[in-house]
Amino acid sequence: MTLLTQHLTSPNPELDRLAEQTPPGMAHWSGTGPNGATCGSCRHYGFERTIQGENRDEVFVRKHRTSCAIFWRLMGRVGPGLPHDQPACRYWGSLSGSEPLQSTTTETT
Ligand code: SF4
Numbered sequence: 769m770t771l772l773t774q775h776l777t778s779p780n781p782e783l784d785r786l787a788e789q790t791p792p793g794m795a796h797w798s799g800t801g802p803n804g805a806t807c808g809s810c811r812h813y814g815f816e817r818t819i820q821g822e823n824r825d826e827v828f829v830r831k832h833r834t835s836c837a838i839f840w841r842l843m844g845r846v847g848p849g850l851p852h853d854q855p856a857c858r859y860w861g862s863l864s865g866s867e868p869l870q871s872t873t874t875e876t877t
Contacts, residue, residue: 793847794857795838801856808852811861812837 778784786797795812807813815837819828832840834849838859 795859796857799855800858801860805856805860807850807854811863
């Protein structure tokens with residue numbers, strides 16, 4: 769997405785480049801993670817939420833297989849799905865890290 773017209777120059781071309789390569793739903797700029805790392809190899813890629821229904825006995829599990837858990841924590845909403853091969857951001861975490869692969873919380877409807 770080009771933000772400037774041909775009559776304006778960008779004050780920060782590097783920021784423009786990062787914005788252009790980062791799809792909505794990423795926790796930070798794409799390509800700022802480890803060399804060769806992708807969202808698909810990140811432990812924050814995909815998560816599930818436990819949602820309590822109006823009736824206390826009702827519990828739903830909603831899976832977001834391709835959305836970023838860090839984006840969700842930071843923004844308070846689930847972001848759009850990300851391509852598996854999207855270059856990683858600086859929040860990338862290895863699958864063998866100490867945090868669980870799936871983030872689980874309880875929400876009420
Ligand atoms: S935290 Fe992981 S899944 Fe989320 S945008 Fe960054 S690299 Fe992608």
